[in-house]
Amino acid sequence: MERSNPQAAKVQPTTGDPYKLALFVRVEAKPGKENDVAKFLEAGLAMAKQEPTTPLWFALRLGPTTFGVFDAFADENGRQTHLNGPIAKALLAKAPELFARAPAIEPIEVLGSKHPE
Secondary structure, eight states: OEEOOGGGGGOOOOOSOSOOEEEEEEEEBOTTOHHHHHHHHHHHHHHHHTOTTOOEEEEEEOSSSEEEEEEEESSHHHHHHHHTSHHHHHHHHHHHHHBSSOOEEEEEEOOOOOOOO
16 A cells, blocks of 8 residues: 655644545556446445544546545544544455555645535
């Protein structure tokens, strides 16, 4: 699992937003595995709904073979709980079968957001 921008994880956001920290995961499907990756990520929604420390979770198609996941957290504890939870474990377990290379996981800081109250 490749993690970029390690400094982003150390930043202490100062916004009043309830979602202060996030992760962006980019994956590239192996040739012929695009539909399997899409189904795998769609199935992740059920697991995300079971994670109380993951209030926002999105599975994304960025292009024909490129997919992503964006999730946001109130604090570092929520982010670490997610990184050590069932979705991350499933992602790593399926990586050799579905992905052309290891998932790129980027810890990011949320500077602001608009969402229903």
